[in-house]
Amino acid sequence: MKTSRATLQRTDRIKEIIEKYRGEPGALIPVLQEVQEAFGYLSRDSMGQVAEGLGLPRAQVFGVASFYAQFYLKPRGQNMIRVCLGTACHVRGAEKVLAALGEALGIGPGEVTADGKFTLERVACLGTCGLAPAVMVNEEIHGRMDAQRAEELLHSLRN
Ligand code: FES
Numbered sequence: 020m021k022t023s024r025a026t027l028q029r030t031d032r033i034k035e036i037i038e039k040y041r042g043e044p045g046a047l048i049p050v051l052q053e054v055q056e057a058f059g060y061l062s063r064d065s066m067g068q069v070a071e072g073l074g075l076p077r078a079q080v081f082g083v084a085s086f087y088a089q090f091y092l093k094p095r096g097q098n099m100i101r102v103c104l105g106t107a108c109h110v111r112g113a114e115k116v117l118a119a120l121g122e123a124l125g126i127g128p129g130e131v132t133a134d135g136k137f138t139l140e141r142v143a144c145l146g147t148c149g150l151a152p153a154v155m156v157n158e159e160i161h162g163r164m165d166a167q168r169a170e171e172l173l174h175s176l177r178n
Pocket residue numbers: 103104105106107108109143144145146147148149151152153
């Protein structure tokens with residue numbers, strides 16, 4: 020079987036990351052963080068290589084990666100849109116904001132648009148309850164959202 024150049028590059032990069040942490044206790048999480056930073060998400064192959072490199076059971080690596088919300092097991096869009104559905108946002112209509120964004124993007128929570136530009140996610144609380152309903156786009160918070168403002172926000176992100 021032929022191994023692609025991209026696969027070789029990935030393999031080398033992961034080896035480098037593992038080497039940096041070799042022998043350190045509790046290396047798994049920082050290694051997974053760096054692998055995700057390098058490739059945007061943790062593929063099954065990447066996690067398998069991490070398991071092998073650190074001498075850990077695959078099930079342990081997959082278990083940790085799927086337990087923590089910070090890890091992504093699927094490719095992500097260039098823009099991450101997080102809609103808060105915590106209590107404060109929920110009572111102020113966050114579901115409508117999520118529905119408007121989902122409809123405009125043509126995807127549901129946890130999915131990526133076909134052009135790879137957007138990921139839509141639901142989160143429990145963004146820590147800005149005074150601005151409810153709140154949406155976070157990449158690192159920026161947008162408060163007091165409603166369906167119309169959500170569509171305007173998408174429009175500005177697309178242009
Ligand atoms: S509940 Fe939405 S920001 Fe806290």
